[in-house]
Amino acid sequence: MANLIVIMGDSGAGKTYSIKSLDPAQVSVISCKKNRLPFAGNYTVRKVVDTVDQNGQPVFAYDQIKMLLRSSQKKIFVIDDSTFLLKNEQQRNTGLKIKNDKVNGFMQYEVLSFHFKDLIDFILDELPEDIFVILMHHITKDETGKVKTEVVGKSLDSLIEKSCDVVLLAEVETASITF
Numbered sequence: 001m002a003n004l005i006v007i008m009g010d011s012g013a014g015k016t017y018s019i020k021s022l023d024p025a026q027v028s029v030i031s032c033k034k035n036r037l038p039f040a041g042n043y044t045v046r047k048v049v050d051t052v053d054q055n056g057q058p059v060f061a062y063d064q065i066k067m068l069l070r071s072s073q074k075k076i077f078v079i080d081d082s083t084f085l086l087k088n089e090q091q092r093n094t095g096l097k098i099k100n101d102k103v104n105g106f107m108q109y110e111v112l113s114f115h116f117k118d119l120i121d122f123i124l125d126e127l128p129e130d131i132f133v134i135l136m137h138h139i140t141k142d143e144t145g146k147v148k149t150e151v152v153g154k155s156l157d158s159l160i161e162k163s164c165d166v167v168l169l170a171e172v173e174t175a176s177i178t179f
Contacts, residue, residue, distance in 0.1 A: 009170030
C-alpha cells in the first residue's frame, strides 16, 4: 500500500512550487496540464493527456499514469494537477454526449468518479509501501464555507481527503507560502 498525500490549494498557492524542496533524483513529476515546472531544476516531467495509439485506439491519461507508476524506479511521484484529470475527462465526455448522446446527465459523473476512484484504489492497493504519490489538487468551498478538494459532481466529494494519509492545504500569506 503506497502512501497517498494531497497538497491542495488555490492557483498560485505554491502547490507545484513545493516540488522544488524534493530531490530531483528521487522524484517523477506527472503533469496533467503543463509540460514544464515554474522553476529551474533537473526534474523529470511527463505530461499525460488522452490520446490515441498507432491503431487509433484511445489511450487515456489514467492508464498512462498507472503505467508510469508501475514502470519507474523512482519512489516519489507528483501528479500535478490532478484536478485536470477530472476536468479533461468531463470535457471529453461532453464531446461524446454531443456525438452520440450515450454519456449523459448523472451517468457522466459516475464515469468520472469511477476513473478517478480507480486510480486512487490502484495507488493504495497495487503499489508497494515504499512509494509516495502526491496529488496536487485545486480547492473549492462547500455551502458552509468549508475548504475541500475541487471535484466534478458530488460522487467524489471527500473521497480524496478520506483516502489520503496526509492532506496539506497550501496558502499564500503576505508573499510567503505556508502548509
